[in-house]
Amino acid sequence: MNVRSQISILFHLDKCIGCHTCSIACKNHWTDRKGAEYMWWNNVETKPGTGYPHRWENQEDYKGGWTKDGSKVSLKGSGKFRGLKNIFHNPNLPVIDDYYEPFTYKYEDLFTAPECDDQPIAKAVSLITGKEMEIKAGPNWDDDLGGSPLYARKDPNLERLTQQEQDDLFQVERLVMMYLPRICNHCLNPSCLASCPSGAIYKRGEDGVVLVNQEKCRGWRMCVSGCPYKKVFYNWNTGKSEKCLLCYPRIESGQIPACMHSCVGRIRYLGVLLYDADQIEKVAHADEDKLVEAHREMILDPFDAKVIAAARANGVHDSVIESAQHSPVYKFVKEWKMALPLHPEYRTLPMLFYVPPLLPILGKMEQDLYDTSDEAYFTTIEKSRLPIKYLASLFSAGNEGTIREVLKKMMAVRIHRRKETVGDINAVEKALTEVGLTPKIADDIYRLTALAPLEERFVIPPAHREEAIEMTKMVLVEQGDTGFGFTEQPSRM
């Protein structure tokens, strides 16, 4: 057993309202500077939708992540010889237009325009060329376009649905959408790292944060296509790749990452997970429908004496083990089995987990009356507006049973709380036992979901390098700073 610790993240999608406050917090902290204008280390996309960059889930084009290859897993697009062969031209690289060309407006024109009959307008200007441009896409371009043929219907996840199911999904009365906030998953088997020819990307042993060493990065850009989530970005100005750093300067000084701290819906949780690094290869190679289960299995019980001993022997500090015992992520992922990784079939073992949304269930209507009997509450999961198949394509590599299990649990908690607060439902026991919950656990789930204060949602372990931050540049001193690393300013030759 090779026990390592990982600072893990959980997004509770049932609570996400799609307000983009997280994206703005991240943008203001890290990517408001030349070459990074188009980057959204944190973005929120509407699903069904194409996402950012355009159709990032289509691995036939971008060839990100790993694929099963005999007894091993191998990189889908890059790899040692293929990567070096394509170093002069990476055929799978997303280009600026797959994201959007960053722009600003000529606001000055509004003031300097001569008096005339028409309102003056501020023309759009490209932030790359400085020339006037026509805006064809922008951040959140497909925001809330649940039914649009241009965006929603081009969602790669719909490929798992039959034509009939797709048509049903887009009936006007049934139109549905959900929000999917995304940051770097800080994977256990990161394919960006494995595709980097220079060895500039690395995973931190003590907390599992995946970082790009800006001094070692040579701009071979294999990581950009290698990451199946498209969460490594190429800075076109400095010629280096950049990515979400889980606000490590904040975490090291005990603060909550910016996107999470600013979350209005309080959907975000952060805590330590202990895992067995010896199992990485095995789990990455698991059969598709067993991926989620295998992933869960490699996460270790921080209360188990054997695990604690092995963790200590491996240099995991006692304070980190203690932190793991209080981790809200552990509860959702392992204890309650309610949180799932995004697209586990990419085999990177992402360490950001999602509680899928229990979207408004379609009420059963009979003779113009909604059926609110006990039975109806539970059976309607099958008829949820967003097909289970669709959620399975996102969160369980197509395994619908896994999704059903989670949704039923969430429903059971709701029924239980309905009984507690309103008292008009009697089928509570059946609902709870069917998914293996007790009223006590259901209350715990309810508490952590709905009531938990800041300190319970974010359990940050001491970094044991509190002074290290003083060696780096003060973050947030001035606009345009990289905000991390030592003091050399980015510039081109």
Next chain:
Amino acid sequence: MSDLILFAILPYVALGIELSVSLYRYFGGSYKFSSLSSEFLEQKELFWGSTAWHYGILMVLLGHVLGFLFPKEVIAFGNVSWRLLVMETSALTFGLMALVGLVLLVRRRASRARIRAVTTKMDVFILLLLLIQVASGVGIAVVHRWGAMWYASALVPYLRSLFILEPNIGLVAGMPPLVKLHLVNAYLILGILPFTRLVHFLVLPISYIWRSWQIVIWNYDRKKIRQVK
């Protein structure tokens, strides 16, 4: 006198600048070592230019290096006419490939607004030098045939004399002007290299082939942490 400066002093100055500046820049924070790829801003045209240029120039460079390291073997190999013909045509093919690729890259850089936005004066300068170098190289291959043979027998001794610090400029004095241009321009490129984006070829990521897939780095000493209770 000018021969002395161009063929006995310039090479050392160029090499000196190359080594010292490259090392200084590499060890004094290598933030600027990057290929500065512009593929992200323009992908399609880059394919033809970049691929042709890189594979062409790498093969041509390999030819030059082989001739420098094994002149006798090259001459022996070229003594059979069909083999010489193979050497000559493949060298010219790769040279033309590099030239075509380079021209395409220059055209792309000049015609695309996005690419112009990331083009510096140094980029223009080095592109110009490279263009002169490859064009003169292809010119030599066309005008002065059987370069593999006379390069190995006449020019390599001069280059070797540079390396043993006894520059023999007499060996180049009689060379045609095109060859002299090729040599002087090569020294200029060498000297200017560390100030340009060309440094990316000094940091070829060969170690990728044998490194492990994943890299995990601990910020603290794990043994030490274990002892702290």
